[in-house]
Amino acid sequence: MRILFVCTGNTCRSPMAEGMMRQIAKERGLDVEVRSAGVAASDGSSMSRHAESVLKEQGIMDRIVSTSLHGELVEWADLILALTEGHKRQIVYTFPAAVDKTYTLKEYVEDNADVLAEKEELQRLAAELELDRALGKKPDDAARRRLNELLHRLPVYDISDPFGGSREDYNRAAAEIRAALEKLADRLASDRDHSGDTGWG
Template sequence: MLHILFVCTGNTCRSPMAEGLLRKLAKERGIHVEVRSAGVSAVPGTSISRHAAGILQDEGIQDRIVSSQLNGEAVAWADLILTLTGAHKRHLLQYFPDAVTKTHTLKEYVQTQESVNADIRELDSLYADAELNLALGTEPDAAAMQRMIEIRQRIPSFDISDPYGGSREDYELAAAEIRTALYSLLDKLESLRRL
């Protein structure tokens, strides 16, 4: 069974919606996954936002999701880590550089343009190497840093909009972005299952 971890900031809006929605949609398609979520700055045990809870309830999802802080146990548990923004991904890789091969933003993981995928793989590798160098007390390679800037300039944004503190409509828009990406994720998982 595939273990999928969604990561956002406080684990009260986007990642809990992604967790609940994926669990429901995967079950409907007969795809067996175990899903969790966490936040890079979460207060463990905090209830999800009322609008996120409302959206999940409207979908018939009765899961009781409370916030969790991202930690090494969650990263080790996950086969696939899907962040909701590039900043979340960079934060995760800063603290868990060994997770580079299984960490993606949700939108980048489901996009299909190979040239973009190649850029993302190269950027992730460069970023993980730079973080490792910093951790070891050495300066990152200047040419590698310049290459990271070049790649970032041509990669499209893969961020899911943050509804935190916004209206119900803001949450609906974020949920729609998430739902669209999850449909593509499930299509990808089904095609991988057939291989």
């Protein structure tokens, strides 16, 4: 499994996610390759000082330099995890073929059954309304109202941006990322265990 984490400049959130996920995967024996990139990154910049010290404190000494998001990286990845909804939209807008493997990190690890059911309903309603629009039919007012209600009710899946902030801001973002990555590792381990790869053919 090849995972690509994406944020804005690839100097704060996505390199922290990359470093932590590599560590977690190694600890749990998961066969995962990890990289990171930024939708507005310049190549070769160092991680922010606070991001680097957060990782060092967790025993992660990886030297991660910024990489701008490009087509080869998108193709390389089996799963693209954006750190915010805005990043996800930008990835899908620039690389539409990646839509089926692009999520926000928190969205991908969501495990609340009620939230998942509402997300499914939202996608279905959006598709129906889009089809009505394409066919020139008048949109269903009740469906539009329900769509708006769901949009307001569903959680925001953004990881807070510590850029330019204090070490405390970086600690907070890192804690958010690590909590999501632990859930991601649980999901990957579960997928591996249920993939039928048990040596029974």
